[in-house]
Amino acid sequence: MDSRDEFTLMTADSGSLHDEETDRETAATDPTTDDESVLSVRNLEKRYGRGDDAVEAVTDLTFDVEPGTVVGLLGPNGAGKTTTIKMLLGLIIPTAGSVEVAGIDVHENLSQGYNSISAVLEGARNVYWRLTVKQNVRFFASLSGIDPNDRASYHTELLDLFDLTEKADTAVRELSRGQKQKVSLACTFARETDVVVLDEPTLGLDVESGLNLRQELNRIVDEYGTTVILSSHDMDVIEDLCDRVIIMEDGEIVADDSVSNLLGVFNQQCYEITVDGDLQEATRRRLRTEYEVEEFDGQYESTRFRARVADDGIYNLMQSLQSAGVTVDTIETVRPDLEEVFLEVTNARHATRPAEVPTR
Numbered sequence: 001m002d003s004r005d006e007f008t009l010m011t012a013d014s015g016s017l018h019d020e021e022t023d024r025e026t027a028a029t030d031p032t033t034d035d036e037s038v039l040s041v042r043n044l045e046k047r048y049g050r051g052d053d054a055v056e057a058v059t060d061l062t063f064d065v066e067p068g069t070v071v072g073l074l075g076p077n078g079a080g081k082t083t084t085i086k087m088l089l090g091l092i093i094p095t096a097g098s099v100e101v102a103g104i105d106v107h108e109n110l111s112q113g114y115n116s117i118s119a120v121l122e123g124a125r126n127v128y129w130r131l132t133v134k135q136n137v138r139f140f141a142s143l144s145g146i147d148p149n150d151r152a153s154y155h156t157e158l159l160d161l162f163d164l165t166e167k168a169d170t171a172v173r174e175l176s177r178g179q180k181q182k183v184s185l186a187c188t189f190a191r192e193t194d195v196v197v198l199d200e201p202t203l204g205l206d207v208e209s210g211l212n213l214r215q216e217l218n219r220i221v222d223e224y225g226t227t228v229i230l231s232s233h234d235m236d237v238i239e240d241l242c243d244r245v246i247i248m249e250d251g252e253i254v255a256d257d258s259v260s261n262l263l264g265v266f267n268q269q270c271y272e273i274t275v276d277g278d279l280q281e282a283t284r285r286r287l288r289t290e291y292e293v294e295e296f297d298g299q300y301e302s303t304r305f306r307a308r309v310a311d312d313g314i315y316n317l318m319q320s321l322q323s324a325g326v327t328v329d330t331i332e333t334v335r336p337d338l339e340e341v342f343l344e345v346t347n348a349r350h351a352t353r354p355a356e357v358p359t360r
C-alpha cells in the first residue's frame, strides 16, 4: 500500500510553541531562508502498478522554489499534478527521488514534514463542520505546535482578510460553499508551515465568490510572503497570483518560467480588427492564406476577426484590406493570456512528436 491516510496531514505531531512575532522576524533575518530554496524536488518519479499495466504518472521531476514565491502548477488532465502534489505532501511514496521542505526530507521524516507543508486539497473535507470558524482556525494552528492564544491577533487578521470576521462563531456546516472554502484556506494559513499547497482553490465557486477569493488570496500572500504551490485549471487565478508557472504534461515539466516570460513566448502580435460591412469570400480566402487569421464574425454591417502577425505585418495587413476596398473601423491589440500560452506550449509539443507507428 503506498497511499497514506490523508488525515495524518491534520494530526501531525506537535512541535515547539511559536512566539507571536518570532517567525516573521526569523524569516527576515535567517540567511538560510533568504537565497536558498524552501522547496527542493529532485528526480521525483511515480509509477503506479507493475509490468505492462504500469502507469508512469511522474517522470524525473526536478525543481526548486524560493521562499515567498507563488508557483502555479498547470497541466492537462492526467499530466501528473495531483500525484506530484501528494508526493510533495508525503501522502504518496515516490518510486524514486526526494522532496525537501526547508531542509527536511518529507519522506524520510514524515512528522516533521507534515509540520513544514500543509494543503487545501480539492474535494477533501479539509475542516470540521461541527466546530465554529474560530475553533477550526485555533485547532489547526495547534496541530503545528502553535499555542493559538499566542497567535490570536494573527488569527483575527486572517479571518478579516478572508472576510470571515462576522462568521467567527458560526459552525462551519452553516456556511456557504465559498465561505467553507475560505475557512479551509484560513486554517491552512493558520498552520504557518513553510510551504502551502492549494489545489483548485476556486473550483465549484460562482464567479463572484471565485473573484473575491482570488483577491483575498492575493492580499494574504502579499501580506505574509507565503510560499505557495497552486494548482488550478482557472488561468485567471494562476495569472493573478503566480510569480512563476510550471507546466506539466505526461508526467514531465514542459515549461517552467515567470508568468511575464511565458506571456512573452509569442513572437507574433494578435489584433482584433473590425471592418465595415461584410467581407467578400475572395478577401477572406486571401487573408487566410497570407496571415494567421481566426474567426470571421458578423456580416452586412460589420465584420470582426483576429489576426496574428509578426513585427510590422499589421501594416501589410492594412494595405491588403485597403486594396480590397475594405474600410477598417477599429484595431485593438489582444493581450495573450495564460490559456493561450498553455495551449501553445502543449500543442507545440504534440506537433514536434513523431507520429506513432501502430504495432500489431
Ligand SMILES: Nc1ncnc2c1ncn2[C@@H]1O[C@H](COP(=O)(O)OP(=O)(O)OP(=O)(O)O)[C@@H](O)[C@H]1O
Pocket (backbone or CB within 6 Å): 048, 049, 055, 056, 057, 075, 076, 077, 078, 079, 080, 081, 082, 083, 084
Ligand atoms: N492510484 C492510481 N493508480 C493508477 N494510476 C493512477 C493513479 N492515480 C493517478 N493515476 C494515473 O497517473 C496519471 C497522472 O494522474 P494525476 O491524477 O496525477 O494527473 P492530474 O494532472 O492531477 O490530472 P487531473 O487534472 O485530471 O486531476 C494519469 O494517467 C492517471 O490515470
